[in-house]
Amino acid sequence: MQTKPCIVGIDFGTTSLSAVIVNVRNLTIEKVFSYNTHAYISFSDANRKEQSVEKLRDLFNKLLDKIQSYPDIKIIAYGFTGQMHGIIGVNNKKEAVTNLVTWQDKSGELVMPGGKKILEEMKGFTGADESIASGYGAVTLYKWLKYDGREDIDSFCTVADYFARQLAGSNENEEVKMSPTMAHSIGLFDVFTNSWRESSVQKLEIDNLSFPKIVSNNTIIGYTNSKPDTIPVVCAIGDNQASFMGSVVNDTESILLNVGTGTQLSFLIAKDDLNTFAKYIDGYETQIRPFDDKSYLVATSFINGGSVYESLFSFFKETGKKLFGLTEIDDNMLWQRMLEAGRDNCTKKIPLEVSPLLEGQRKNEGVKGCISDLTTANFTPDDFVAGFLKGLSVHYKTGYFPELESRVRYICGSGNGVKRNPLLCEMIEKEFGHPLYFSSYNEEAAMGAVVNAAKAIGVIKSEEESCSFLNGLSEKKYNTVM
DSSP: OOOEEEEEEEEEOSSEEEEEEEETTTTEEEEEEEEEOOOBOOOSSTTOOEEOHHHHHHHHHHHHHHHTTOTTEEEEEEEEEEOSSOBEEEOTTOOBOSOEEOTTOOGGGOBOTTSSBHHHHHHHHHTSOTTOOTTOHHHHHHIIIIISOOOSOOEEEOHHHHHHHHHHTOOTTSOOEEOHHHHHHHSSEETTTTEEOHHHHHHTTOTTSOOOEEOOTTOEEEEOOOSSOOOEEEOOEEHHHHHHHHHOSOTTSEEEEEESSSEEEEEEEEGGGHHHHGGGOOSSSEEEEEOSSSEEEEEEEESOSHHHHHHHHHHHHHHHHHHHOOSOOOHHHHHHHHHHHHHHHTTOSSOOEEEOOTTOOSSOTTOOOEEESOOTTTOSHHHHHHHHHHHHHHHHHTTSOGGGTTTOOEEEEESHHHHTOHHHHHHHHHHHTSOEEEOSSSOHHHHHHHHHHHHHTTSOOSHHHHHHHHHHOBOTTOOEEO
């Protein structure tokens, strides 16, 4: 039997675990896998947003068994990506001793005995370090060590780093490795030197931890123990950078709008063009992020994404249950009815204004969503749907700066929050004044992990080859496996 040489890209998302298998000989997607993780842990404290490492491990092993069950597929590398900012604490044997504390965690807003929020206290020590924000791993580390009294934590890593290391069979004495794209998302990291901010770490008195070793995006961190061959495992990269790598072919004329649970609007700039955009970089919502040797990724992150529209969906569903006694509501039908209702609204001339900040803002946690300009004429479900979607598109436009207008010709869309919502797509095109394009495949972040792994093992040797790689991918054999 002739085998197909394939690279596997694995993405630990906020609510899903996904993977793609790409045949590098004829550039086709052989398989796509996607599982809902169902890993969240319930707490009475609404600030805590954590997931079970055990549940994620069981699902990861199930995924690996599935991937390795195809006799005609020869895996030549594994690439990893996943949700940024969140961390897992590990002991001196590099075993998980905490849950995964996700990027949605708001423990930094807790008021401590001294009368200050954890985040305020940290910034008091570090001089308002803009690399620290609620949901960042640095805040979790500080809380673990200072207020939870954890003595079993030796180091930390992101969820994608953790499981990449597990697959690579790393020795327990080997230090944790982390790419700049992941390390930057933790906080206390200098994007210009690609190193941890040692002075801030010392001021916070968390320097007794072993901070991960920073390695390049394309580093092979180890090899699987599969027989007869060992397979290289490539360092995990941030899902924002991975989505860009896996979505954007012409990176000089495109921006990426990735709508998942949250949303990122991203574009590349040459490192020597930093001054042009420096005035927009607040360090909280809009950041300079690591990308490669020549470029930075400018990313505006909106914590209000698909979760906002899902909240509206839940409101309608709960209304049906509570007020109309509907015990069985078809989710797909409700999504479709919302789409139809919102589209019917588009011809109305009495707009409903929605500021869709249901999750607040990273730079201003006190800001919340609101609805204004309500009248008896627009107090309808149709207007609520259209108002929320238009509000989201207007919100995302704030990350599209005037200097981009002369260079941008396309918007590349990724993520189910936009791919599955054609009305939102129409509103985004109208608001931005540019066409919105999608790749011919789903799971763009997992595809970015494939591209990164392909660079690491020499399948892709240049940016031109990277463009050809993405352009050459076919969806003819696209087969989603649930």
